[in-house]
Amino acid sequence: MSNDHFRIDMHSHYYGGGLREVIAARDKRPFLREAEDGSLNMIAMNGAFPFTADYYDHRVGLAQMKAQGLTHRMLTFPGALGVDLLPAEEIATAIYAFNDHLADLGTKTDGALIGLAGVPLADMDLACAEVIRIRRDLGLIGIILPSNYFNTLGDMEEMRPLLEAANTYGCHIMLHPGLKVGEEPPARPSDHMQYRLSALDLQNSAAQVALTVILSDMLDAYPRVTFQVVNLGGTLPFIFERLESIARHRNADAPFPTERLRRIWYDCASLGPRALEAAVKLFGADRIMLGSDYPIFKDDPYAHALAPAELSPQDIQQIAWKTAHDLVTHLETLRQNK
Structure with missing residues (x-):
């Protein structure tokens, strides 16, 4: 099969590799609860959702990929669930086993499943050691981190040791919505919670994170780290001109560094063709990747978002597979040339 038939999904989540059993044994969020009909619900930080086999059985996901024409998919540790925030003595061993499992899945599927690891964030020394291990020994491309560590420049400072470790062998970092260790979930809105929160x-949170990345020294201080901001950078494709206007009128000697947004990678998970068109004009197709947010969302990202977009055939192929392919190739080169 030629590369032009590749379709690479770079935003999905996976709760297998022993995590389901760990969560099932808990009685505090996150935990599993059996409904009257025998089905399972995941009781997570911001509510509950049906916990079906899509979440923890990679074979179900592979069948879904085949049905949609997806050839590769990045499976991430379920960062938003908050498991990686638990005390290290409670969760570190399970995280290590999950990461081993991800590496094994990559081997068994001949690279069709690409693993993005978790780290035990409650113990920074262990987290740093694990990011070294997953790159040096397991060959996983990187890690997922809760985006609340990147809401502000001050928050980001807590991650300096981990970013330094990630820079050693080169590392991809997905900055995904999630809490910090010890942080309580925000107050729930009084109405329409799913629309307001999710x-x-x-989307505002994603934009805040991208802003932190480009206004900090992260891109220059850690040149062997690649950063992925989810959901096309949130609201950025629609408000960057206002950001530029603010700088032009209130801080004329320091223009807003819009060009630095092109040093981040983005996925189009759970968004559609109109948003994708706007993002391509701002970031360029060579910074954007397919994303499904499977199993939370089950739309085919190619058919739902990319195919209907008014983009050139070259841009469609770039987003469908080439941006992700080039990124993974770059990361392997960094790993081999430590």
């Missing part, structure tokens, strides 16, 4: 607040 759409409006989430």
Whole structure:
């Protein structure tokens, strides 16, 4: 099969590798609860959702990929669940086993499943050691981190040791919505919680994270780290001109560094063709990747978002597979040339 038939999904989540059993044994969030009909619900930080086999059985995911024409998919540790925030003595061993499992899945599927690891964030020394291990020994491409560590420049400072470790062998970092260790979930809105939290607040959060990345020294201080901001950078494709106007009128000697946004990678998870068109004009197709947010969302990202977009055939192929392929190739080169 030629590369032009590749379709690489760079945003999905996976709760297998022993995590389901760990969560099932818990009685505090996150935990599993059996409904009256025998089905399972995951009781997570911001509510509950049906916990089906899509979440923890990679074979179900592979079948879904085949049905949609997806050839590769990045499976990430379920960062938003908050498991990686638990005390290290409680969760570190399970995280290590999960990461081993991800590496094994990559081997068994001949690279069709690409692993993005978790780290035990409650113990920074262990987290740093694990990011070294997953790159040096397991060959996983990187890690997922809760984006609340990157809401502000001050928050980001807590991650300096981990970023330094990640820079050693080169590392991809997905900055995904999630809490910090010890942080309580935000107050729930009084109405329409799913729309307000999972759409409006989430998209603003993604934009805040991208802002921290480009206004800090992260891109220059850690040149062997690649950063992925989810959901096309949130609201950025629609408000960057206002950011530029603010700088032009209030801080004329320091223009807003819009060009630095092109040093981050983005996925189009759970978004559609109109948002994708706007993002391509701002970031360029060579910074954007397919993303499904499977199993939370089950739309085919190619058919739902990319195919209907008014983009050139070259841009469509770039987003469908080439951006992700080039990124993974770059990361392997960094790993081999430590």
